[in-house]
Amino acid sequence: MQYIDRLQVRKRINFRLRLNSILKYVFLGATLSGLVVLAILLIRTVSQGFAWIDWNFITGHLSMDPEKAGIMGAILGTFWLMLVVVFFTLFLGMGAAIYLELYAKKGRIHSLIQTNIANLAGVPSIVYGILGLTVFVRLMDFGSTVLAGGLTLSLLVLPIVIVSSQEALRAVPQTLGEASYGLGASKWQTIKSIILPTALPSILTGSILALSRAIGETAPLVVLGIPALLIPFPGGFMDRFTALPMQIYYWTLDAALVEEYANLAAASIIILLLMLFILNSIAIYIRNKFQHRF
Amino acid sequence: MAVQTQLYAVPAIEKKESKNKNEVEKESIFETKSLNLWYGETQALKNIDLKIPEKSITAIIGPSGCGKSTFIKTLNRMVELIPSVQTKGDIHYKGSNILSKDYSAEALRTDVGMVFQKPNPFPKSIYDNVAYGPRIHGIKKKSILDDIVEKSLKDAFIWDEVKDRLKENAFGLSGGQQQRLCIARCLAIEPEVILMDEPTSALDPISTTKVEELIQSLKKQYSIVIVTHNMQQAARISDQTAFFLNGEVVEFGKTEELFTEPKDSRTMDYINGRFG
Amino acid sequence: MTTKNVSVSTANLSTKQLMNEKKSAASIKNVFEKMVPAVLFLFAAVSVLTTIAILYTLITEAVHFFQRVSFTEFFTSTNLKPLSQNPSFGLLPLLSGTLLSTIIAMVVAGPIGLMAAIYLSEYASDRVRKLLKPMLELLAGIPTIVYGFFAFTFVTPLLRSIWPEIELTNILSPGLVMGIMIIPMVASLSEDAMNSVPNTMREGAYGLGATKLETAIKVVIPAAISGIVASFVLAISRAIGETMIVTIASGSTKNFSFDVTESMQTMTAYIVEVSSGDAAAGTTVYYSIYAVALTLFTMTFLMNLLAKKIARRFREEY
Numbered sequence A: 001m002q003y004i005d006r007l008q009v010r011k012r013i014n015f016r017l018r019l020n021s022i023l024k025y026v027f028l029g030a031t032l033s034g035l036v037v038l039a040i041l042l043i044r045t046v047s048q049g050f051a052w053i054d055w056n057f058i059t060g061h062l063s064m065d066p067e068k069a070g071i072m073g074a075i076l077g078t079f080w081l082m083l084v085v086v087f088f089t090l091f092l093g094m095g096a097a098i099y100l101e102l103y104a105k106k107g108r109i110h111s112l113i114q115t116n117i118a119n120l121a122g123v124p125s126i127v128y129g130i131l132g133l134t135v136f137v138r139l140m141d142f143g144s145t146v147l148a149g150g151l152t153l154s155l156l157v158l159p160i161v162i163v164s165s166q167e168a169l170r171a172v173p174q175t176l177g178e179a180s181y182g183l184g185a186s187k188w189q190t191i192k193s194i195i196l197p198t199a200l201p202s203i204l205t206g207s208i209l210a211l212s213r214a215i216g217e218t219a220p221l222v223v224l225g226i227p228a229l230l231i232p233f234p235g236g237f238m239d240r241f242t243a244l245p246m247q248i249y250y251w252t253l254d255a256a257l258v259e260e261y262a263n264l265a266a267a268s269i270i271i272l273l274l275m276l277f278i279l280n281s282i283a284i285y286i287r288n289k290f291q292h293r294f
Numbered sequence B: 001m002a003v004q005t006q007l008y009a010v011p012a013i014e015k016k017e018s019k020n021k022n023e024v025e026k027e028s029i030f031e032t033k034s035l036n037l038w039y040g041e042t043q044a045l046k047n048i049d050l051k052i053p054e055k056s057i058t059a060i061i062g063p064s065g066c067g068k069s070t071f072i073k074t075l076n077r078m079v080e081l082i083p084s085v086q087t088k089g090d091i092h093y094k095g096s097n098i099l100s101k102d103y104s105a106e107a108l109r110t111d112v113g114m115v116f117q118k119p120n121p122f123p124k125s126i127y128d129n130v131a132y133g134p135r136i137h138g139i140k141k142k143s144i145l146d147d148i149v150e151k152s153l154k155d156a157f158i159w160d161e162v163k164d165r166l167k168e169n170a171f172g173l174s175g176g177q178q179q180r181l182c183i184a185r186c187l188a189i190e191p192e193v194i195l196m197d198e199p200t201s202a203l204d205p206i207s208t209t210k211v212e213e214l215i216q217s218l219k220k221q222y223s224i225v226i227v228t229h230n231m232q233q234a235a236r237i238s239d240q241t242a243f244f245l246n247g248e249v250v251e252f253g254k255t256e257e258l259f260t261e262p263k264d265s266r267t268m269d270y271i272n273g274r275f276g
Numbered sequence C: 001m002t003t004k005n006v007s008v009s010t011a012n013l014s015t016k017q018l019m020n021e022k023k024s025a026a027s028i029k030n031v032f033e034k035m036v037p038a039v040l041f042l043f044a045a046v047s048v049l050t051t052i053a054i055l056y057t058l059i060t061e062a063v064h065f066f067q068r069v070s071f072t073e074f075f076t077s078t079n080l081k082p083l084s085q086n087p088s089f090g091l092l093p094l095l096s097g098t099l100l101s102t103i104i105a106m107v108v109a110g111p112i113g114l115m116a117a118i119y120l121s122e123y124a125s126d127r128v129r130k131l132l133k134p135m136l137e138l139l140a141g142i143p144t145i146v147y148g149f150f151a152f153t154f155v156t157p158l159l160r161s162i163w164p165e166i167e168l169t170n171i172l173s174p175g176l177v178m179g180i181m182i183i184p185m186v187a188s189l190s191e192d193a194m195n196s197v198p199n200t201m202r203e204g205a206y207g208l209g210a211t212k213l214e215t216a217i218k219v220v221i222p223a224a225i226s227g228i229v230a231s232f233v234l235a236i237s238r239a240i241g242e243t244m245i246v247t248i249a250s251g252s253t254k255n256f257s258f259d260v261t262e263s264m265q266t267m268t269a270y271i272v273e274v275s276s277g278d279a280a281a282g283t284t285v286y287y288s289i290y291a292v293a294l295t296l297f298t299m300t301f302l303m304n305l306l307a308k309k310i311a312r313r314f315r316e317e318y
């Protein structure tokens, strides 16, 4: 008695194989489709905005006249934000990561903080905006300044910095710490001169990626009341400022009024993407150049 | 006690009498008294009573998991780095109980250095690896550090191979060179005791020979405790041997005697390769 | 012995003695050693404080809101007219906007992300995967404001040229673009889940003569299903919280509708509109953003929690 009809099986095999190879290309197409959209987005934006980028656009003050408008104020504002974010997230993020990985006893408090960080990473950025508006802008009365914006964005990316720093610290082989303790080094000496320097390239890579997330954020800044129509350049942490994403936002909205504003928005996007590209290149460079493999 | 005549120009370390090596039993540098250790619930060391003589090589042998590493890590309190560890009993190092709360682990580890199974140089230059110990103990002056680095590397038989590349990263060295560098790093803080946990198990035969020669040359000045899986190695280089089994010391005695006429049948079985 | 010739400049001092001299500073060092973890603990506590601050501000201000507007009105009314003479504060119009944009995004990101995950984990060679995955993740690195610009100035006009009934601002275009944006999230997390299915399971299927497709669909996906579902839930949570794309491309019409061609406001876009307008602190409109934000926070929090629960069950299986 034969249950399996060999001939039938063979016929079906051809069909199954063909289906397999067709769907393979469908899956590949799906993978590439996102990239195609990305390519369209980039090409379109560049072709629309590139002609508008000139020296005056980069270094000039803001103006209602599209021909004269410049975005130096927004670029400087973004740089000021970066300063605040780098300062706070690097210290707080690295410190928290060291505490969690190297000091904390693995118990209740540890898992509470850890869960909390994971949850914060999933909070929508606009909620951070509301937090910043309530605490930094109003309660502490910083107003819509660089400091308020920077602190808000710092809190926003802090979970990312902590988690990536923790991973970096965890990747340092335990044997290095043991070698240091074996020479009579104290815990902090070991951390400061062995573990941290070894993990630093990865920590920096993670922090730079978080920074590039921060400078692209728009929603929290809108909620904080950061203006886009601001002529003077920011010169300090307590100055009012505007930032590149804000500039893009308002020019996109106002394109309904003045058509050229859309081109200015595209040009500003090119500048913003360029900054992100540079930041990411630095991160990749650090990772490839300095990261130790064990 | 008398001041020992030094072989070279780093004088004036107070050391115990070490003349008449062959007549007098050496003084013990470590003495453990009913030492017990638990990892959480599981007991890894049971009532260890050992006297480890100074300025000689003591080998620890035994099957995998019998507690060899655990034992030598208690001698410089490295086991403390594992949160679940609990100890009971005493370890006397030069007369004082190192397991007491007031004995600083850092001070102990400055006296009792350690070399690990896998070479673990820091991701720093060769120079900085050796200078690390002196630096953390407060020596900052370049000229002194230079001398210490040179002397330690020479003592570790690796100076000639690295003297032209002191600023290069230690990861560029071969495994055997890395292990000798780690020994040099350990020598740089002039410990009294050097603990070695299977220091040659990750090395090729030629590197192993070099490290063995080095260990033998070090015993003139240092007390050495070495864990090894290699019975020939224990027989070749050690003066006395302890055989561990399931966290207990089965037998401890002169290496020659232990390997030729063991008193315990379990030792006999082990050195004849019948288990473990 | 070579050591004989080493000249030691510190003629009468051994390293040991030099090191001992420095010990005097030990007690200061000890205090320092104890302070470090305490200070670092404070750093770690900042994250807990952030959560407390978020909850505190959202809840206290939302309480003000609910003292003026009833729960029933907020959660059941289909009318949202915050600035009219006779204001009403129904959440449902915003909820429908959020829901619709999320559904559209998931219709795009779900299948495409899953297919990409299948390709990357089952078909692609190591080299191709190493090339494609980072490229796909570029999509997630583009700021959302850029996607907003793209939706508004490119996708909407494109849609309108095909389907003229579509309004100038509509929920379809930002929904689609948002879908593109979260493809990498679905793809990457699903791929991780599929990758951790042990190879022995695949080999079992191949051994019976199954094709890659059959293995992927009948063996790998069922085995990785909780990880895949978790990635979908996380993507949904991400879409719910997304702000700039919908703010720019979907306008601010507060209508309770499920017509994708219409302009609709989401919860996030409402918060942006009110807070960037000049609603004075203390007015009901001002407090309404806290009520909306609290709802938003709760929704995303629950989704993230759910994703974690599902993913944990998945991890227990191996």
Ligand SMILES: Nc1ncnc2c1ncn2[C@@H]1O[C@H](COP(=O)(O)OP(=O)(O)OP(=O)(O)O)[C@@H](O)[C@H]1O
Pocket: B039, B044, B062, B063, B064, B065, B066, B067, B068, B069, B070, B071, B082
């Ligand atoms: N960190 C730890 N936590 C829990 N148990 C441990 C830990 N380290 C070692 N043990 C247990 O203690 C016992 C002794 O381990 P130890 O590492 O000292 O053995 P060993 O003799 O050095 O073995 P090997 O020859 O394999 O290195 C083993 O049963 C081991 O499982």
Ligand SMILES: [Mg+2]
Pocket: B068, B069, B070, B197
């Ligand atoms: Mg061992």
